[in-house]
Amino acid sequence: MKRGLEGPEPEERPTPSGRRNKQGIRIDPEVEATHEPRRTVISALVEHEPGVLSDVSGLFSRRQFNIESLTVGPTEDDDRARITIVVEEPDPGIDQVEKQLRKLVPVISVRELEPDAMRRELALIKVDATDPAQVNAVAEMYDAETVDSSPETATIEVTGARPKIEAAVETFSQFGIREISRTGTTALARGTDRTAAAESTAQPADEANHGDNYQTADDD
Amino acid sequence: MSERAAEISPADDEQDDDQITDSAAPDAVTEDGTASDAETATDPVTTGAESVVRALENAGVECAFGVQGGAIMPVYDALYDSDIRHVTMAHEQGAAHAADAYGIVSGEPGVCLATSGPGATNLVTGIADADMDSDPLLALTGQVPTEFVGNDAFQETDTTGVTTPITKDNSFASDSDRVGSDVSEAFALAGAGRPGPTLVDLPKDITKGETDQEPDDPKVPDTYQVQERADTEIVEAAAERIENAARPVMLLGGGVIKGEASEACREFAIEHEIPVITTMPGIGAFPEDHELSLEMAGMHGTGYANMAITHCDTLIGIGTRFDDRLTGGIETFAPDAELIHVDIDPAEISKNIHADYPLVGDAETVVEQLADAVDESPDATKWRAQCQQWKSDYSMAYDAPKDEPVQPEFVVEALDEATSDRAIVTTGVGQHQMWACQYWTYTEPRTWVSSHGLGTMGYGLPSAIGARIAADDDQEVVCIDGDGSFLMTLQGLSVAVREELDITVAVLNNEYIGMVRQWQDAFFDGRHSASDYGWMPEFDKLAEAFGAEGFRIDDYDDVAETIDAAIAYDGPSVIDVHIDPDANVYPMVPSGGDNGQFALAEDQL
Ligand SMILES: Cc1ncc(C[n+]2csc(CCOP(=O)(O)OP(=O)(O)O)c2C)c(N)n1
Numbered sequence: 001m002k003r004g005l006e007g008p009e010p011e012e013r014p015t016p017s018g019r020r021n022k023q024g025i026r027i028d029p030e031v032e033a034t035h036e037p038r039r040t041v042i043s044a045l046v047e048h049e050p051g052v053l054s055d056v057s058g059l060f061s062r063r064q065f066n067i068e069s070l071t072v073g074p075t076e077d078d079d080r081a082r083i084t085i086v087v088e089e090p091d092p093g094i095d096q097v098e099k100q101l102r103k104l105v106p107v108i109s110v111r112e113l114e115p116d117a118m119r120r121e122l123a124l125i126k127v128d129a130t131d132p133a134q135v136n137a138v139a140e141m142y143d144a145e146t147v148d149s150s151p152e153t154a155t156i157e158v159t160g161a162r163p164k165i166e167a168a169v170e171t172f173s174q175f176g177i178r179e180i181s182r183t184g185t186t187a188l189a190r191g192t193d194r195t196a197a198a199e200s201t202a203q204p205a206d207e208a209n210h211g212d213n214y215q216t217a218d219d220d
Numbered sequence: 221m222s223e224r225a226a227e228i229s230p231a232d233d234e235q236d237d238d239q240i241t242d243s244a245a246p247d248a249v250t251e252d253g254t255a256s257d258a259e260t261a262t263d264p265v266t267t268g269a270e271s272v273v274r275a276l277e278n279a280g281v282e283c284a285f286g287v288q289g290g291a292i293m294p295v296y297d298a299l300y301d302s303d304i305r306h307v308t309m310a311h312e313q314g315a316a317h318a319a320d321a322y323g324i325v326s327g328e329p330g331v332c333l334a335t336s337g338p339g340a341t342n343l344v345t346g347i348a349d350a351d352m353d354s355d356p357l358l359a360l361t362g363q364v365p366t367e368f369v370g371n372d373a374f375q376e377t378d379t380t381g382v383t384t385p386i387t388k389d390n391s392f393a394s395d396s397d398r399v400g401s402d403v404s405e406a407f408a409l410a411g412a413g414r415p416g417p418t419l420v421d422l423p424k425d426i427t428k429g430e431t432d433q434e435p436d437d438p439k440v441p442d443t444y445q446v447q448e449r450a451d452t453e454i455v456e457a458a459a460e461r462i463e464n465a466a467r468p469v470m471l472l473g474g475g476v477i478k479g480e481a482s483e484a485c486r487e488f489a490i491e492h493e494i495p496v497i498t499t500m501p502g503i504g505a506f507p508e509d510h511e512l513s514l515e516m517a518g519m520h521g522t523g524y525a526n527m528a529i530t531h532c533d534t535l536i537g538i539g540t541r542f543d544d545r546l547t548g549g550i551e552t553f554a555p556d557a558e559l560i561h562v563d564i565d566p567a568e569i570s571k572n573i574h575a576d577y578p579l580v581g582d583a584e585t586v587v588e589q590l591a592d593a594v595d596e597s598p599d600a601t602k603w604r605a606q607c608q609q610w611k612s613d614y615s616m617a618y619d620a621p622k623d624e625p626v627q628p629e630f631v632v633e634a635l636d637e638a639t640s641d642r643a644i645v646t647t648g649v650g651q652h653q654m655w656a657c658q659y660w661t662y663t664e665p666r667t668w669v670s671s672h673g674l675g676t677m678g679y680g681l682p683s684a685i686g687a688r689i690a691a692d693d694d695q696e697v698v699c700i701d702g703d704g705s706f707l708m709t710l711q712g713l714s715v716a717v718r719e720e721l722d723i724t725v726a727v728l729n730n731e732y733i734g735m736v737r738q739w740q741d742a743f744f745d746g747r748h749s750a751s752d753y754g755w756m757p758e759f760d761k762l763a764e765a766f767g768a769e770g771f772r773i774d775d776y777d778d779v780a781e782t783i784d785a786a787i788a789y790d791g792p793s794v795i796d797v798h799i800d801p802d803a804n805v806y807p808m809v810p811s812g813g814d815n816g817q818f819a820l821a822e823d824q825l
Contacts, residue, residue, distance in 0.1 A: 004821020005806045007523055007614040015816055016531055018555030024542075024573035026555065047443065051392070055384060062385050092570060099567035105389040105409065108443050 035090035041113040041187045045196040047106040048081040069184030084186045109196045119187040122159045128176035129154040142168045269294035269427035271400025275435035279407045285315040289335020291362025294427035310711035316346020318686030320355045325690035329356035329410035336362045337375030347417045348386040352673025356415035365425040379421045388416030400435025408438035413446035414565040450579035450586045458560045458577040459593035465534035467603045468494045474501025475539015477665040479583030492597040495607045497525045501672045507663040518546040520654040523614025530816035538562040539583045542572040552814035562586045625800035632659040638783045643696040648680035648705025650735040652728040654805040656700040678708030688721045699725040704733035713766040716792035725794045730801040738804045742825045763794035771795040
């Protein structure tokens with residue numbers, strides 16, 4: 001007995017010539033390129049209530065967003081916390097990150113920061129202190145401070161944008177690094193620009209990022 | 221605190237003398253505590269649990285589904301004095317599905333209750349199901365007393381932790397004075413904007429705790445903002461695109477039904493003569509007997525819908541999230557189409573398929589905006605003729621020779637014929653679900669109740685229970701189930717019998733978990749690993765053991781008569797329909813495949 005339905009076979013059917021890329025964008029000359037991932041900072045202002053951090057971090061793991069760091073801390077308003085997230089995603093992914101974050105009920109506002117935003121992280125670097133003078137000299141180079149020292153170790157606190165921390169770690173490694181603890185990036189928009197005001201949109205940053213003049217601030 | 225409440229209330233009443241008729245409750249209660257006016261009388265709340273129940277009453281909840289247990293007992297105790305109907309289910313999964321279906325049919329959030337630990341975890345499948353389908357649902361779970369939380373106390377589970385990824389929002393109640401308002405807010409959130417499940421975890425000390433706080437009215441939190449109207453400029457641009465379209469198609473998703481936009485979509489499509497496709501959750505948004513209807517697209521959609529969606533140049537997607545079962549491979553999905561995407565959830569725009577015209581807003585409002593903006597209908601006579609041609613090329617006709625085993629399609633059509641246009645269909649998950657999509661002609665929204673995004677076997681019977689309670693008396697409720705799916709939640713029959721629910725369950729019994737067998741035939745060399753269910757019970761006898769009416773169909777001669785008898789039976793009935801065990805579902809687009817390359821038979825896969 002025959003199994004199935006009547007009709008022209010697949011190969012007898014017309015097929016359109018168009019295609020979409022993996023991101024669901026029609027491939028025509030103008031948009032042919034797939035978006036490459038870029039690293040950016042998303043800032044979210046949230047209700048300071050239990051569970052909100054796990055809501056946010058859960059969202060990132062469940063949706064497989066490529067997250068580099070996530071920091072959270074109180075703000076000028078006791079009822080609100082700020083979450084700063086560094087993500088590395090193609091533009092459609094960054095767009096999704098923002099939209100999905102905005103959907104969480106305790107989230108008040110979300111925006112992608114301008115490339116020139118102030119970004120800082122803190123690192124504690126514990127090194128062997130066989131040569132304390134040398135360690136201090138390097139610390140000075142990075143405006144770092146020795147916050148603990150023992151006959152065998154010195155712990156240095158350094159703050160700055162990621163590249164600076166990276167460079168400091170690199171340089172300190174000559175002494176033999178015992179342990180490192182880093183906070184991840186926290187960030188604020190420059191000048192009078194509000195980082196995550198209730199009404200803010202990601203528009204300006206988006207535009208800036210789509211242009212060719214994409215670069216991080218030089219104080220990094 | 222209750223004493224204080226007693227002291228304060230009369231004083232308040234005096235002050236509010238001129239508002240007595242408006243103000244709730246105490247006024248209507250006479251000194252001996254009996255209600256002087258049974259219609260409006262409500263005692264002041266004295267415990268967190270009473271406040272929870274009051275919140276449900278204020279929200280207009282008429283029915284809740286659940287199972288008792290230690291941690292939720294205070295809430296049940298408060299329910300005892302309430303007019304809210306409580307349907308005790310045989311398993312919490314069923315409570316969640318029943319509430320979910322209640323929400324689909326009524327449009328108001330369905331409510332389910334469970335105790336802590338195993339009660340709450342048994343709800344999880346149903347909550348996840350509601351989440352994937354954006355069904356409005358409120359789950360209330362008992363929790364161990366606050367002081368035990370985190371100590372692995374008896375029946376403790378981190379319920380908010382477990383349900384965070386599958387709820388729109390959840391909360392852990394921490395204050396007896398606030399718990400009622402927490403519930404009001406959760407109810408409002410479940411139904412607002414894009415609907416979805418919300419949950420409030422209720423520690424026993426909080427619900428037992430004294431309070432005189434009446435809950436606030438249901439209101440969503442300020443941080444939850446929904447955009448109603450789409451950007452006018454994009455509406456204008458989209459309208460122009462529609463006017464100039466040569467091959468337009470409307471794709472209606474579940475959001476059309478949830479947003480009450482079916483009527484607006486119908487008018488728009490008919491006025492501008494645009495062919496209409498639905499997604500699976502969108503079934504019922506457009507009458508399938510209308511000439512413009514191409515029915516459902518996607519993995520088991522009709523050939524003509526899949527041809528049309530593949531070849532259109534303008535796709536007007538409304539309230540759909542472009543699930544992979546609909547799109548198949550992204551590369552080949554509507555590759556020539558500019559997409560106009562209407563959705564209330566901005567995150568759905570360009571999530572899977574890039575939207576050329578993103579229209580964020582309420583489906584009904586935005587379709588009306590579009591209707592106002594489109595002045596001229598697209599010139600698409602040739603396209604419509606092409607769609608009609610595909611309808612006849614790839615018709616959903618099947619053979620049903622009398623000397624062969626009963627074909628499932630025939631049974632579905634016979635059930636459709638035996639019932640009214642407004643009859644509600646619920647299903648399990650598998651082949652039977654697909655036949656129920658394909659061979660039943662849906663004409664009304666909220667008559668198709670199924671598990672789409674999560675694909676939950678066992679959804680059929682409990683959802684029929686919820687649907688029955690939400691439905692009008694003259695609407696038949698038919699559950700088209702698979703033998704495997706039915707077996708997962710059939711303890712719900714005891715509920716249907718106890719509650720005297722008029723439901724007809726037709727089990728399309730192939731003694732296989734058929735959809736798996738179909739894939740094994742197609743993609744695993746016919747190796748039927750663990751899909752052969754040759755040990756199925758006799759479902760008609762089983763039904764009778766539960767106190768329901770049992771029927772059995774073995775051949776074509778029985779079909780019409782048995783179905784009529786089962787539908788006519790006033791109470792739960794189960795028809796064990798022995799269908800062709802080898803029947804498979806076509807057309808079929810293999811997962812990730814090209815919708816236009818659907819297979820019509822196994823050798824095309
Ligand atoms: C809870 C659950 N477990 C497993 C599956 C995987 N699954 C999908 S369809 C199917 C077969 C369903 O069999 P049956 O209910 O008998 O329906 P049929 O396909 O035979 O109509 C299975 C096992 C599922 N969808 N849900």
